[in-house]
Amino acid sequence: MGVFEEGLDKAVQRAFTRPIPKSAGAQMRYLVRQLKGTRAVAQMLRISQRTVERYVKNQIRKPRPDLAARLESEVRKRWQPQVRARARQQAATTGGIVIDTRARIGYTAPIGTTDDDRLRHLTVALPPRYAARLFDAQDQGAGDRQLQQIAAEGLKEVYFQDDGRRAGQLEEVRLTDVEHLEFEL
Secondary structure (H helix, E strand, C coil), X not given: XXXXXXXHHHHHXXXXXXXXXXXXXXXXXXXHHHHCCHHHHHHHHCCCHHHHHHHHCCCCCCCCHHHHHHHHHHHHHHCCXXXXXXXXXXXXXXXXXXXXXXXXXXXXXXXXXXXXXXXXXXXXXXXXXXXXXXHHHHHCCCCHHHHHHHHHHHHHHHHHCCCCCCCCCCCEEEEEEEXXXXXXX
């Protein structure tokens, strides 16, 4: 998972109203309910069906570190789908999304301007249409590169061009070498 995908997921997860189950047994039971069976859970986690059943009955309590990470990740992906959908919908229609990044940012502009890439720390509120584009692209399986391009277009419009009030000749904004990235809904 890329930096942008992970950042969007973390932003949505902050909207959760309840914490995910803590114990391995509770997480396994949740997945069994979601996937409607132990066989599907076993295939997804790459363990035996009998092992899943033993976790469900609390006969095994402490998973291996790699299994614990996969288990928590899968539960987190499926946790509170309605809350997740509501948060995404609100960001895409009314609230917008705030991007906080420290990255190398440059742009393509007419001759005579200083368009060299340089390290910048920006915190910019992007309008709802960019939140909608980011979430739609993520749903369609877009890679980090495409998400990065959408965020760069948003920064170009909002930060560099100030919604059309300045830098009208600015052609393209490049966002590279991302050191820090965080989204807030």
